[in-house]
Amino acid sequence: xxxxxxxxxxxxxxxxxxxxxxxxxxxxxxxxxxxxxxxxxxxxxxxxxxxxxxxxxxxxxxxxxxxxxxxxxxxxxxxxxxxxxxxxxxxxxxxxxxxxxxxxxxxxxxxxxxxxxxxxxxxxxxxxxx
Numbered sequence: 001x002x003x004x005x006x007x008x009x010x011x012x013x014x015x016x017x018x019x020x021x022x023x024x025x026x027x028x029x030x031x032x033x034x035x036x037x038x039x040x041x042x043x044x045x046x047x048x049x050x051x052x053x054x055x056x057x058x059x060x061x062x063x064x065x066x067x068x069x070x071x072x073x074x075x076x077x078x079x080x081x082x083x084x085x086x087x088x089x090x091x092x093x094x095x096x097x098x099x100x101x102x103x104x105x106x107x108x109x110x111x112x113x114x115x116x117x118x119x120x121x122x123x124x125x126x127x128x129x130x
Contacts, residue, residue, distance in 0.1 A: 019065055025058045084128050088121050 002024075003011065011023055029051065036047045095117050 018069075021061050021065060022058065025054060025061075028054055081128060084124050088117075088124070091117050091120070 007027075011020065014020060014023060032041065032047060032050050032054075035041045036044070041047050041050070095114055
């Protein structure tokens with residue numbers, strides 16, 4: 001409903017290796033310039049305001065296209081993987097209980113398996129894989 005059949009045929013026949021989101025913006029710019037020449041838009045300031053708003057919207061579409069086109073760099077996933085495994089190696093060492101034979105006050109052995117550290121590891125490792 002936004003295009004006539006003739007416009008749709010022109011749009012479909014246009015060959016482009018990428019998305020064609022920019023075509024309606026070009027059409028809009030041409031129609032706005034034609035409307036200014038015909039006197040439908042009375043003031044150049046109004047035409048300028050229309051074109052500025054259209055260019056702002058076009059730049060947002062371009063930015064969105066850029067996010068879709070460029071994937072997350074491989075180094076990002078490698079850094080996150082290294083950070084998660086380093087964190088849990090540090091947790092494995094740092095969260096161990098003290099030797100109860102040494103007689104430290106208030107440091108009695110209460111559990112043998114660090115349940116919360118394991119849960120935390122499974123959560124972060126699962127999140128990393130997603």
